[in-house]
Amino acid sequence: MSTYVYAITRASQELPDSLEGIGEPALPVRTVRSGRLLALVSDAPAELRPKRRDLLAHQRVIIRAGAGGPVLPLRFGGVSPDDETVAAVLEEHEGSYLERLETLEGKDEFNVKASHEEEAVLYKVLSEDAALRARHEANRAAGGGTHDDRLAFGEQVARAVAEQERADAQLIEAALTPCAAGLRRGPESDGWLANLSFLVERDRQEEFRAAVRALHEEHAHLRVQLTGPLPSYSFAEAG
Amino acid sequence: MTVVPAQPMPAASGGGGSSGLYDVLELVLDRGLVIDAFVRVSLVGIEILKIDVRVVVASVDTYLRFAEACNRLDLESGPRKNPGLPDLVGEMTESGARGKAKGALSGAARTISDAFEQARSEAEEKKTSSRSGRRSGSSRSSSSGEEKE
Numbered sequence: 001m002s003t004y005v006y007a008i009t010r011a012s013q014e015l016p017d018s019l020e021g022i023g024e025p026a027l028p029v030r031t032v033r034s035g036r037l038l039a040l041v042s043d044a045p046a047e048l049r050p051k052r053r054d055l056l057a058h059q060r061v062i063i064r065a066g067a068g069g070p071v072l073p074l075r076f077g078g079v080s081p082d083d084e085t086v087a088a089v090l091e092e093h094e095g096s097y098l099e100r101l102e103t104l105e106g107k108d109e110f111n112v113k114a115s116h117e118e119e120a121v122l123y124k125v126l127s128e129d130a131a132l133r134a135r136h137e138a139n140r141a142a143g144g145g146t147h148d149d150r151l152a153f154g155e156q157v158a159r160a161v162a163e164q165e166r167a168d169a170q171l172i173e174a175a176l177t178p179c180a181a182g183l184r185r186g187p188e189s190d191g192w193l194a195n196l197s198f199l200v201e202r203d204r205q206e207e208f209r210a211a212v213r214a215l216h217e218e219h220a221h222l223r224v225q226l227t228g229p230l231p232s233y234s235f236a237e238a239g
Numbered sequence: 240m241t242v243v244p245a246q247p248m249p250a251a252s253g254g255g256g257s258s259g260l261y262d263v264l265e266l267v268l269d270r271g272l273v274i275d276a277f278v279r280v281s282l283v284g285i286e287i288l289k290i291d292v293r294v295v296v297a298s299v300d301t302y303l304r305f306a307e308a309c310n311r312l313d314l315e316s317g318p319r320k321n322p323g324l325p326d327l328v329g330e331m332t333e334s335g336a337r338g339k340a341k342g343a344l345s346g347a348a349r350t351i352s353d354a355f356e357q358a359r360s361e362a363e364e365k366k367t368s369s370r371s372g373r374r375s376g377s378s379r380s381s382s383s384g385e386e387k388e
Contacts, residue, residue, distance in 0.1 A: 005277065055267050075271035079278045089276050111266060122309055136309055144310060154302030157309060187269065197270070227263065233270035 003032070003080040004044040006061040007071040007231075008090065008097055011038045014068035019061050022054040029061055032083045034090035037097055040065050041086060044079045062231045070104040072097060073231040100238060107181055107199050108229030110208060114172055114194040116165065120221035125160040132156055165193035168222060172196065175215055179208040184234040197234035205229065 004022060011033055020026035021042035032039045040061060048054070055076055062073045080086045090097070126133050135153050139145035145153065172194050177183055182199030189195065200208045212226045273279065 055264050059267050073271045075273050076267045077279050078274060085276055089274055123312055150306040151302050154306035157305040158301055233266045236272035
């Protein structure tokens with residue numbers, strides 16, 4: 001029977017009496033121990049897919065186990081051939097996992113995604129670039145300009161917006177990094193100009209939130225979305 | 240406020256927090272410790288989150304749209320008043336998820352986008368205490384049809 005693994009934590013960690021894992025009906029979560037570490041595991045369901053229910057169950061086990069201290073959350077979908085292999089992994093990496101747990105102690109992950117308020121960013125790039133504005137006014141005077149005019153103008157605007165995205169990504173990083181103990185950059189995608197995860201000490205959470213709020217207040221063209229506190233997914237591995 | 244707490248997950252609190260579901264799932268699927276000795280179940284969608292579809296920005300459609308939007312701007316009076324944070328949260332999650340789907344053309348990409356779409360709409364259904372029959376079946380992907388049972 002293969003073993004599904006949720007998280008790794010210290011053997012001394014206090015855990016809830018019972019935890020429900022993935023699967024339908026939910027598989028009971030148990031522990032595999034080795035040395036000063038333990039892994040939260042359950043049997044692996046016959047078929048494992050990223051279904052919403054299972055993703056949430058995975059997340060829930062990690063959150064509840066993390067109530068008693070730091071945990072290393074595994075990425076969804078990690079399956080060990082058996083419990084013995086889990087124990088062997090704990091033994092092999094004991095030193096580095098303990099070190100990592102120490103680093104994460106008393107901290108949570110906050111994910112920050114930012115995008116542009118379109119109208120506001122267009123206003124910003126037009127008002128800050130005289131050449132672009134001149135072109136805009138020329139097009140306007142010509143009743144919008146020809147298709148090619150509009151295309152060329154739009155391309156310039158797009159370039160200016162992309163430039164603004166890069167500048168804003170740096171701005172956000174620079175504004176929030178001082179309030180955090182760690183930073184990991186997430187994958188880029190077209191929805192966001194920045195996708196950043198910060199490791200934040202619990203007693204600095206308010207300070208961090210205030211810094212996020214200030215970003216929006218000071219830069220009206222930015223939408224900043226903050227998700228957290230979360231288990232430290234992005235910081236489970238030493239950078 | 241844009242702060243989406245992670246703790247009140249649906250099962251933990253009976254409903255709240257679904258606006259951050261997409262973002263939470265992204266992290267669960269894409270981050271976290273990976274152990275070499277373990278098999279990673281092949282998960283459609285892990286890759287799609289990493290695809291940089293920024294090329295979308297460099298498209299004719301975008302250029303024309305920007306040109307058009309600039310024409311509507313009133314440069315004299317400044318940008319319209321910012322709608323403010325509280326109203327944005329739900330809308331942002333929406334458009335964020337849709338944005339991901341937009342550039343993703345492969346079948347695999349669709350599948351995971353649909354799964355997220357569905358996760359979201361299911362969460363919303365739950366929130367509005369489920370008007371069941373209205374959008375049953377048809378457009379749902381097979382991957383979680385059985386979850387409805």
